[in-house]
Amino acid sequence: MGRAPCCSKVGLYRGPWTAKEDTLLKKYIRVHGEGNWRSLPKKAGLLRCGKSCRLRWLNYLRPDIKRGNITPDEDDLIIRLHALLGNKWSLIAGRLPGRTDNEIKNYWNTHLSKKLRSQGTDPNTHKKLSESVQELKIRTSNSIKKLKQKSKANEETEKPKIHYPKPIRFTSLSSFSMSRNGNFDWTTASGTSGHEGDRRGFGTDAVDVVPWPNLEDEGIGNGNGNEVGFRISDDQDQDFVNGSDLECLSDILTCSTSLEKLYEEYLQLLKAEEDQIEYLDSFAESLLI
DNA sequence: AAATCGGACAACCGCGACATT
DNA sequence: CAATGTCGCGGTTGTCCGATT
Numbered sequence: 001m002g003r004a005p006c007c008s009k010v011g012l013y014r015g016p017w018t019a020k021e022d023t024l025l026k027k028y029i030r031v032h033g034e035g036n037w038r039s040l041p042k043k044a045g046l047l048r049c050g051k052s053c054r055l056r057w058l059n060y061l062r063p064d065i066k067r068g069n070i071t072p073d074e075d076d077l078i079i080r081l082h083a084l085l086g087n088k089w090s091l092i093a094g095r096l097p098g099r100t101d102n103e104i105k106n107y108w109n110t111h112l113s114k115k116l117r118s119q120g121t122d123p124n125t126h127k128k129l130s131e132s133v134q135e136l137k138i139r140t141s142n143s144i145k146k147l148k149q150k151s152k153a154n155e156e157t158e159k160p161k162i163h164y165p166k167p168i169r170f171t172s173l174s175s176f177s178m179s180r181n182g183n184f185d186w187t188t189a190s191g192t193s194g195h196e197g198d199r200r201g202f203g204t205d206a207v208d209v210v211p212w213p214n215l216e217d218e219g220i221g222n223g224n225g226n227e228v229g230f231r232i233s234d235d236q237d238q239d240f241v242n243g244s245d246l247e248c249l250s251d252i253l254t255c256s257t258s259l260e261k262l263y264e265e266y267l268q269l270l271k272a273e274e275d276q277i278e279y280l281d282s283f284a285e286s287l288l289i
Numbered sequence: 290a291a292a293t294c295g296g297a298c299a300a301c302c303g304c305g306a307c308a309t310t
Numbered sequence: 311c312a313a314t315g316t317c318g319c320g321g322t323t324g325t326c327c328g329a330t331t
Contacts, residue, residue, distance in 0.1 A: 036316090051302090110296065
């Protein structure tokens with residue numbers, strides 16, 4: 001249950017601080033020191049709430065504040081610390097003398113997150129965006145392989161059926177993103193490719209591909225519980241029993257061979273990074289002590 | 290020259306943690 | 311132990327200002 005906002009009191013100023021207010025605040029703190037923010041405004045002759053005074057002092061008036069000109073070294077440090085600590089701006093600021101949490105937060109939101117994105121890195125997870133996409137592609141091809149096997153089995157046991165093409169509903173792989181907690185963001189996955197006109201990869205065939213977060217249930221996942229992939233929805237399985245569907249799949253499966261190679265390389269990279277992650281973990285612990 | 294847009298950053302707000310009564 | 315007060319944090323909003331149309 002939240003308390004009433006302290007700045008809603010009638011008669012208190014809000015918005016940008018004037019030079020006069022700054023002077024009053026600095027003068028008061030120089031004499032009496034920081035703290036007692038609740039009573040400070042009254043004593044200092046300011047018509048501001050204590051929170052506002054505290055913020056103004058910590059983020060702007062404090063004498064030891066460095067302003068602007070964040071160096072490439074600081075850039076790098078912020079990125080590394082963010083990778084370790086997440087949005088713990090005060091902790092990050094604590095490692096950067098003269099920088100405030102607010103400044104770092106703003107700098108992150110306006111500069112660094114864009115910089116990382118432009119480098120193909122997810123600013124929330126610090127993982128390569130292409131890796132996320134690659135993983136999804138691999139899982140898709142695995143799903144299709146399974147489906148192909150299933151279709152073959154069906155062919156052997158059932159008479160061929162004629163199925164008319166249905167409009168495709170295939171979500172664009174390139175539009176996935178990772179959320180802060182490491183899950184994929186499916187809300188962005190429909191978008192432009194969700195309409196009937198977009199039939200990339202599957203020709204005119206009817207495939208309804210839906211998010212499939214529980215790959216482990218099918219023995220496909222690697223057991224870490226964080227995987228997301230595709231499955232072809234059950235009610236569409238029958239659409240794959242005719243030959244034309246499988247022809248379309250062959251292109252994808254050819255592609256999946258090279259994806260398997262890429263996946264091998266990816267696993268090797270992961271292995272190589274394990275040592276580095278171990279080092280970073282111990283570094284993070286040292287920061288939090 | 291005016292309008293619009295977008296980046297940068299200061300300031301606000303809600304809430305949780307902790308301290309005090 | 312519960313109620314209340316204070317502080318600090320992180321997310322969001324508002325405003326300023328330069329660039330672009």
